[in-house]
Amino acid sequence: xxxxxxxxxxxxxxxxxxxxxxxxxxxxxxxxxxxxxxxxxxxxxxxxxxxxxxxxxxxxxxxxxxxxxxxxxxxxxxxxxxxxxxxxxxxxxxxxxxxxxxxxxxxxxxxxxxxxxxxxxxxxxxxxxxxxxxxxxxxxxxxxxxxxxxxxxxxxxxxxxxxxxxxxxxxxxxxxxxxxxxxxxxxxxxxxxxxxxxxxxxxxxxxxxxxxxxxxxxxxxxxxxxxxxxxxxxxxxxxxxxxxxxxxxxxxxxxxx
Amino acid sequence: xxxxxxxxxxxxxxxxxxxxxxxxxxxxxxxxxxxxxxxxxxxxxxxxxxxxxxxxxxxxxxxxxxxxxxxxxxxxxxxxxxxxxxxxxxxxxxxxxxxxxxxxxxxxxxxxxxxxxxxxxxxxxxxxxxxxxxxxxxxxxxxxxxxxxxxxxxxxxxxxxxxxxxxxxxxxxxxxxxxxxx
Numbered sequence: 001x002x003x004x005x006x007x008x009x010x011x012x013x014x015x016x017x018x019x020x021x022x023x024x025x026x027x028x029x030x031x032x033x034x035x036x037x038x039x040x041x042x043x044x045x046x047x048x049x050x051x052x053x054x055x056x057x058x059x060x061x062x063x064x065x066x067x068x069x070x071x072x073x074x075x076x077x078x079x080x081x082x083x084x085x086x087x088x089x090x091x092x093x094x095x096x097x098x099x100x101x102x103x104x105x106x107x108x109x110x111x112x113x114x115x116x117x118x119x120x121x122x123x124x125x126x127x128x129x130x131x132x133x134x135x136x137x138x139x140x141x142x143x144x145x146x147x148x149x150x151x152x153x154x155x156x157x158x159x160x161x162x163x164x165x166x167x168x169x170x171x172x173x174x175x176x177x178x179x180x181x182x183x184x185x186x187x188x189x190x191x192x193x194x195x196x197x198x199x200x201x202x203x204x205x206x207x208x209x210x211x212x213x214x215x216x217x218x219x220x221x222x223x224x225x226x227x228x229x230x231x232x233x234x235x236x237x238x239x240x241x242x243x244x245x246x247x248x249x250x251x252x253x254x255x256x257x
Numbered sequence: 258x259x260x261x262x263x264x265x266x267x268x269x270x271x272x273x274x275x276x277x278x279x280x281x282x283x284x285x286x287x288x289x290x291x292x293x294x295x296x297x298x299x300x301x302x303x304x305x306x307x308x309x310x311x312x313x314x315x316x317x318x319x320x321x322x323x324x325x326x327x328x329x330x331x332x333x334x335x336x337x338x339x340x341x342x343x344x345x346x347x348x349x350x351x352x353x354x355x356x357x358x359x360x361x362x363x364x365x366x367x368x369x370x371x372x373x374x375x376x377x378x379x380x381x382x383x384x385x386x387x388x389x390x391x392x393x394x395x396x397x398x399x400x401x402x403x404x405x406x407x408x409x410x411x412x413x414x415x416x417x418x419x420x421x422x423x424x425x426x427x428x429x430x431x432x433x434x435x436x437x438x439x
Binding site: 059 | 276279280281282299301303343371376377378379380381
């Protein structure tokens with residue numbers, strides 16, 4: 001009785017759910033999306049495929065997961081067919097994800113289209129490269145690399161070959177125009193500041209009377225330049241007695257003599 | 258517990274072997290005919306054992322009637338590549354003509370030092386059927402060359418101001434200079 005009641009209730013519940021969708025009249029286009037989501041959940045790796053991943057540039061990226069902006073990042077993907085049927089490696093997809101939520105895509109890179117047939121017991125190496133944009137400088141991002149392939153029967157497979165958080169660093173090895181002009185600007189500012197300070201200090205010194213000592217005129221030096229004076233005039237002056245004083249004083253001097 | 262650990266260790270040891278990956282890059286900025294083009298091969302052993310008798314084959318990419326090989330050889334041998342090591346090999350070629358060249362497979366044959374198993378790895382630089390176009394240097398002049406027009410334009414704008422100003426200054430100095438008297 002209990003079981004039959006539970007079954008009846010569950011059937012009624014299911015009907016109610018579908019009925020509600022019909023009654024609401026909502027036209028949803030969830031069909032294809034739902035199928036795609038189901039496919040992504042179901043698609044996995046093939047046991048007959050052995051994949052390997054290795055960074056070739058930068059050389060130490062395999063140990064230290066750090067990339068520089070503006071510099072190429074290259075890696076190799078090894079695909080080994082351990083089965084008895086052909087595989088076709090379709091493409092690889094590389095993307096940056098939010099480090100704490102890998103379902104949130106920050107950037108999707110262009111697919112690496114290979115369409116390479118791999119015979120049984122054959123190994124191939126595929127390569128791909130990308131550049132990290134400078135907007136990602138100084139932050140960690142999740143790097144995800146997936147390889148899509150299918151077997152001879154048309155079954156699709158996806159293999160995640162890299163799924164880790166990497167650090168994107170700013171490349172400051174080369175000369176930066178911004179830094180150079182900033183340096184020139186600061187030099188010009190400092191020179192302008194020194195000039196203004198000099199002007200201000202000189203004004204202050206003038207106001208407070210701390211001016212330079214004025215040179216007091218004390219007449220010409222005793223050394224006379226005789227080059228422009230005729231020699232005759234000099235001789236005549238030497239002949240005459242050195243009588244000083246005014247004509248009146250000279251008369252009184254004569255009278256006393 | 259111990260028995261399961263032993264089984265796990267056995268499985269791990271069974272998978273230990275040499276595994277080689279190949280990469281090929283063109284180090285020159287542009288593929289130019291009648292100029293030296295440098296290619297770099299990276300042979301990486303990501304396995305746990307050494308790869309011995311490693312042979313690189315890429316002769317098909319550089320037919321001798323179309324390329325002159327200056328340095329290195331597209332076919333070369335390495336005695337041993339230790340585990341977790343990368344070997345670099347460089348080839349310098351000069352294309353004889355302006356031409357598109359189809360990209361061919363690069364193959365590496367190697368032997369595992371432990372199991373003596375011979376493996377064959379190939380790589381496809383770009384995708385099959387693509388061509389690398391070796392261009393003439395003149396075709397890239399607009400991209401890689403420097404034009405004198407911007408410099409001439411700058412000189413035409415800057416020279417009148419700087420030359421005239423200096424001319425006026427020296428004329429004034431020569432006419433009206435006053436020697437200082439202490």
